[in-house]
Amino acid sequence: xxxxxxxxxxxxxxxxxxxxxxxxxxxxxxxxxxxxxxxxxxxxxxxxxxxxxxxxxxxxxxxxxxxxxxxxxxxxxxxxxxxxxxxxxxxxxxxxxxxxxxxxxxxxxxxxxxxxxxxxxxxxxxxxxxxxxxxxxxxxxxxxxxxxxxxxxxxxxxxxxxxxxxxxxxxxxxxxxxxxxxxxxxxxxxxxxxxxxxxxxxxxxxxxxxxxxxxxxxxxxxxxxxxxxxxxxxxxxxxxxxxxxxxxxxxxxxxxxxxxxxxxxxxxxxxxxxxxxxxxxxxxxxxxxxxxxxxxxxxxxxxxxxxxxxxxxxxxxxxxxxxxxxxxxxxxxxxx
Numbered sequence: 001x002x003x004x005x006x007x008x009x010x011x012x013x014x015x016x017x018x019x020x021x022x023x024x025x026x027x028x029x030x031x032x033x034x035x036x037x038x039x040x041x042x043x044x045x046x047x048x049x050x051x052x053x054x055x056x057x058x059x060x061x062x063x064x065x066x067x068x069x070x071x072x073x074x075x076x077x078x079x080x081x082x083x084x085x086x087x088x089x090x091x092x093x094x095x096x097x098x099x100x101x102x103x104x105x106x107x108x109x110x111x112x113x114x115x116x117x118x119x120x121x122x123x124x125x126x127x128x129x130x131x132x133x134x135x136x137x138x139x140x141x142x143x144x145x146x147x148x149x150x151x152x153x154x155x156x157x158x159x160x161x162x163x164x165x166x167x168x169x170x171x172x173x174x175x176x177x178x179x180x181x182x183x184x185x186x187x188x189x190x191x192x193x194x195x196x197x198x199x200x201x202x203x204x205x206x207x208x209x210x211x212x213x214x215x216x217x218x219x220x221x222x223x224x225x226x227x228x229x230x231x232x233x234x235x236x237x238x239x240x241x242x243x244x245x246x247x248x249x250x251x252x253x254x255x256x257x258x259x260x261x262x263x264x265x266x267x268x269x270x271x272x273x274x275x276x277x278x279x280x281x282x283x284x285x286x287x288x289x290x291x292x293x294x295x296x297x298x299x300x301x302x303x304x305x306x307x308x309x310x311x312x313x314x315x316x317x318x319x320x321x322x323x324x325x326x327x328x329x330x331x332x333x334x335x336x
Contacts, residue, residue, distance in 0.1 A: 020177030029169055032112070032141035034124055036133045041175045042105035048094065048121060049110020050075075051315035052137060054168060056108065057082065058183060058316050061174045067102040070110065072270045076317075086238040092274070095239045096122040100130060106135045106173070109314075110148040122315035135170070138162040139229070139314030144248075151248040154227030160191070164316050183316075190319045193235060197326040198281040203238035206334060208264040209257055209298075210234070210241070210312060212249055217286050220251040223275065229310050230266070237326055239264065263334065265298040266325070270309035280306055303332060 029036045046067040047053040052067045057079040068083070069090040075083040089098045093114055099107060099121065107127055109115040115124060115134050124134045140146070142154035164184045171180025210224035224230035225245045234241050242260035243252055265287065269280040277283055284304065287293045298304060305328045311321025 017048075020116050020171075020181045023175040023177065027172060029135075029173065031162060031169065032138060033133070033134040034128075036135065036173075038106075038133070041173065044104050045101065045106040046089070046099050046102050046104040047108045047109075048099070048114050049137075050310055051110040051313060051317075052108040053083075054079065054133075054310075054316055055137075055170060056174075059167070059171055059174065059176050059179050061176060062086070064174065066104065067099070068095075069099075070114065072272050072313075073317075075262060076273065091272070093120050096126065100127075100132065102134055103190055107132055108170070109134060109136050110315075112136055113152070115143075116146060118147065121157075134302075135173070137166045137314060138169075139166065149247040149250070152249060154225065154246050156227050157227040158314065160232060160233045160318075161315075163187070163318065166314075167316075169284050174284050187316065187319050189238075194319075194322040194326040197323075197330055198237040201238070201329055201332075201334065203297075203329070203334070206238070206263040206329075207240040207242050207260070208234050208266055209243065209260070209262040210266040210268075211277075211283060212268045212309065212312065213275045215275050217276050217282060218290075220253045223247040223252050223257070224312065229314050229318060233304050233312075233318070233322055233325060236322065237329065239329075254290065258292050258296050261297055263298060263303060264329070265296070266303045266312075267304060267306055268309040268312055272309070305329075 014249050025038060025040050027038045040054035043064060044066045045064050047056065047065060049070045050072055054076055056062060056065055062082045065086055067087050067089045069088065070093060071091055107115065114121045115136065117123060127134045139162040142162055144152050144154050154204055167180050167184050171177045210230040212222045214221040224241065225247045226241060228244050228248050231241050242262045267280055267283045270278050272278050285307060287299050293299055307321045307324055308317060312315040
């Protein structure tokens with residue numbers, strides 16, 4: 001078994017649930033360089049990013065969400081009825097005015113490029129001047145410089161603990177710590193199970209490439225960098241990422257990728273249509289027809305795995321992605 005897998009099984013497989021204490025307000029939270037203080041649990045929140053939205057839904061505080069935005073995939077089925085009652089401010093980034101018009105007591109943002117020093121929606125200072133606290137998911141700010149590269153550059157590898165931290169902190173903010181602890185325990189157990197599924201496949205020589213999208217079908221694809229969430233997923237399951245860039249989603253030429261000849265190709269499925277290659281069916285058609293890509297082993301042997309885009313980002317769906325990736329790998333007979 002891989003050292004990382006051994007550690008994960010040991011630390012997550014034996015997770016136990018203890019009773020969590022209720023929040024004592026005022027609550028102070030340190031978040032991505034800002035100090036947030038809450039006199040009480042927010043009654044109205046706006047989410048910018050599907051990850052933050054589904055995290056609040058999973059914590060059972062969806063009734064406190066008054067507006068959502070920035071969606072990649074359909075909402076998780078168990079939350080569809082609730083989500084249908086909540087205003088979607090925008091499929092992509094909302095305007096600053098649209099967010100503050102909902103009079104939120106909290107804005108929960110998935111990505112620093114939407115709410116940050118150069119936020120396309122607004123800066124944290126703009127919101128805080130209106131006494132609206134902004135919570136950024138730690139997975140996008142800790143160990144990362146979002147001012148370098150189109151989607152930021154990792155200064156250190158993504159840590160799964162940042163997802164657990166988001167859940168714990170949001171649970172404390174909304175005074176639902178028991179739910180947060182139960183959720184984290186469940187996610188840790190699922191991670192350990194995914195590792196156990198993949199550990200017997202003999203993946204020492206196996207590699208992978210994760211293709212998110214492309215600005216044009218024939219242009220260099222945006223693929224997962226060396227230190228991000230997909231890298232964590234691949235490494236945890238015993239696969240080597242053929243891309244070594246520390247950028248979150250660098251553009252790499254197909255000739256370079258073909259030369260690396262990854263064992264598996266993982267492609268993102270999403271409803272967003274900002275770029276032509278957002279459509280996973282077009283990705284598949286390109287891979288099978290382009291003279292460079294169609295001769296790659298992963299294409300010739302149909303070792304192509306499709307995952308929801310949100311599963312390739314730091315979210316509760318990361319664990320869905322790990323499970324689906326492990327299950328897919330388990331279904332292939334690999335050359336030894």
